[in-house]
Amino acid sequence: MGQADVETAISELRDLLGPRLSVARPDREAHAGSETWHSAAPPDAVAWPESTAEVAAILRICYARDLPVIAWGTGTSLEGHALAPLGGVSLDMSRMDRVLEVRPEDMLAVVQPGVTREALNVELRATGLFFPVDPGANASLGGMAATRASGTTTVRYGSMRDNVLGLEAVLSDGRIIRTGSRAAKSSAGYDLTALLLGSEGTLGIITELTLRLHGQPEEIASAVCAFPGLDDAVNCVIATIQSGIPMARIEFVDEATARAFNLYAGTQLPEKPHLMIEFNGSATGVAEDAARFGEIAAEFGGVDFDWTTSPEARARLWKMRHGAYPACLALRPGATAMVTDICVPISRLAEAVAETRADIDAAGMLGPILGHVGDGNFHAILLIDPDQSEDLARAKRISARLAERALRMGGTITGEHGVGIGKRHLMQAEHGEGWQVMGAIKEALDPKNILNPGKLVP
Amino acid sequence: MGQADVETAISELRDLLGPRLSVARPDREAHAGSETWHSAAPPDAVAWPESTAEVAAILRICYARDLPVIAWGTGTSLEGHALAPLGGVSLDMSRMDRVLEVRPEDMLAVVQPGVTREALNVELRATGLFFPVDPGANASLGGMAATRASGTTTVRYGSMRDNVLGLEAVLSDGRIIRTGSRAAKSSAGYDLTALLLGSEGTLGIITELTLRLHGQPEEIASAVCAFPGLDDAVNCVIATIQSGIPMARIEFVDEATARAFNLYAGTQLPEKPHLMIEFNGSATGVAEDAARFGEIAAEFGGVDFDWTTSPEARARLWKMRHGAYPACLALRPGATAMVTDICVPISRLAEAVAETRADIDAAGMLGPILGHVGDGNFHAILLIDPDQSEDLARAKRISARLAERALRMGGTITGEHGVGIGKRHLMQAEHGEGWQVMGAIKEALDPKNILNPGKLVP
Structure with a gap:
């Protein structure tokens, strides 16, 4: 792909899309970044298609001219999925x-x-x-x-x-x-x-x-509950799953995350590990589930239980939980973050979280841990000063050890954040020959490698 | 692949497997058939591998000699998946x-x-x-x-x-x-x-x-229930799903199937459409679910309700249901069957079953209908005299109309029986360009087309 090809393709795209094709710097920069530590990588142009037929027409042009095409949703992915390290067209899908x-x-x-x-x-x-x-x-x-x-x-x-x-x-x-x-x-x-x-x-x-x-469930009940230690919280979750109580959500946050919430959102959580739980069902079913969970939690030292079926209280709870990322970032002003994302068999979860906490503490970093504990999936939000290269290097070392830990325990390097740019170097370790199979499929379906090149596959 | 190649490959396989490689006619014929109307197609040899390493060694030999390899489980598939129309080695996995x-x-x-x-x-x-x-x-x-x-x-x-x-x-x-x-x-x-x-x-x-x-659920409750008509039974299922009652099984059988059960298994079901239902859960939950379902069923004219939590009664019920295929075959001594398998959005299910019943009746065939009604999936067991070619032709016409009906209603040509040999000619109609994509993936992963050739892909 030469510069001439790029210019020809962009000119053809402009003929197709008119003002819905932009090469203006602000538009390109708005499609160049991510919410985490990955460096910005702007596309050559941004397109706003309005129909499947237009997407197809765009791809025919880009295919003929070997121009990369990267879809853009809301830009909230954490592993640089939508960046354009090789240039090309960012396909902003917001008008569809x-x-x-x-x-x-x-x-x-x-x-x-x-x-x-x-x-x-x-x-x-x-x-x-x-x-x-x-x-x-x-x-x-x-x-x-x-x-x-x-x-x-x-x-x-x-x-x-x-x-x-x-x-x-x-x-x-x-x-x-x-x-x-x-x-x-x-x-x-x-x-x-x-x-x-x-x-x-x-x-x-x-x-x-x-x-x-x-x-929509007839009734929703939610609660926050503090535990003496990480093991207690995780073992409570394992016991609950095994007892067959159907949890709609079961989230873990560690003491550092609880502190971040308190500082950022004005909450007054004890600085201890917490579970945030939700049950969905009929009014009697939810009450029964909550009571059974309460008994199990008590066995593991769970305290400060406060069930609510109030929509407002529930909204506050999940707003706090979903605000964990900015809350943790605020622990270190000016910081960005590397967010890790391993997922392990639940029997190994307590051990995996404890080893990770020890790694982070040994490196002298700030790194709250939280996760979707019912799935065995947790994140460490490793806070990085973007101006200190040693910070990034330390975070990468912790992240590499996390990946090794996940695979050793029979888990995966990424439970939900995906591969993108950030996890590509770990794919061979997780999949071995399977990663080559992914590459063969990619080559069969995208022989010119124009679809989001530089991501996921070998 | 010439005959010489086949013989060389078989000789190499014998060196590898010893007596666990057979070219004896009875062994080949035991891996040549299916339970339905598809013609027998024996492999050149049968292998009984005992480990992954042996399977890999077998494939290296077959890959080098272009010999087809067809895995064999228990031979119970209905679309000729495990037949060997192009010869090759049947890989009988029963020792693993x-x-x-x-x-x-x-x-x-x-x-x-x-x-x-x-x-x-x-x-x-x-x-x-x-x-x-x-x-x-x-x-x-x-x-x-x-x-x-x-x-x-x-x-x-x-x-x-x-x-x-x-x-x-x-x-x-x-x-x-x-x-x-x-x-x-x-x-x-x-x-x-x-x-x-x-x-x-x-x-x-x-x-x-x-x-x-x-x-394992703490409690299991099951029941059979007759309905005045097909629509009533199906609409009862739709209402139950929408009310959020979690059914563990919900099976439909039509009047012809009920008659087949009575003749074959000595039951005394009314010759009407039936639902067979099962709930899993806690004792109180199951009782609550059964009661709520009973109310809904009554609205649709459901009668003869008989709930049981007895394991023996339940085992009898599902043994009867799982015996539907031989029971239906017995309606016409000497018959084989073509078993159709479309799956449609549940809102279209009653219409799809009624149209199918009309088609079968118009053709003057015997064809009981039954299915997994909670998924929108149903089967017609079209009874065929293997000696009458017109029978097979009629069944194929009904089956073709079923496929067309499934696609018109937004469904699929096969809910669970798969493609094999029997449904391959319908894949283009369901998938269009997507079928070519399947072919591209197949070519990327099996460029010599030795894995179960003649099935599924273009």
């Missing part, structure tokens, strides 16, 4: 933001990729249904699909893998495919839906999603 | 039948592919856990994974797609890959586990599975 169809009787919705999860749930409010996957950020559903997002509700409702019935996607050469169907299941060949979910824009650009909806 | 590890605290088990679902559940009995996927036949777990099996419990526990955490598989050239992990979730790249599930042995030979287990 329509809810195309809601079918309550089939408990599904069809949406364009730029719809955010919160916008969809506002639209669904009157139907008695909701879309449960909740990664914290108000991400676009296309981005959530491309990164196989999960989050606080995954312990009950699953991740994007479990809640996407089908996709429409545009391949690198502009061909359009539709995967899955509106039926609840299928065994008609390779699961292309699952292949695209988590492919991070390297195999195709998602232009439509058929989503599985769930009934 | 060990449960390698059970980890109750992580609710997972690691098994070899020849373990059957019943054998695994016997092994799990004392742990308080079970593996829920139940396609009826006592199939091998490797075969169930390769075909992405589901069945009566899928409405509650999901299909193989939802209950396989990871796989080990041997690629066509003998390379071994491991997919997934023991963690509850991962976003580390392409979902190779999901890609292999349902790939029907065309991408790799599954040699190990990590399975998600579930807690």
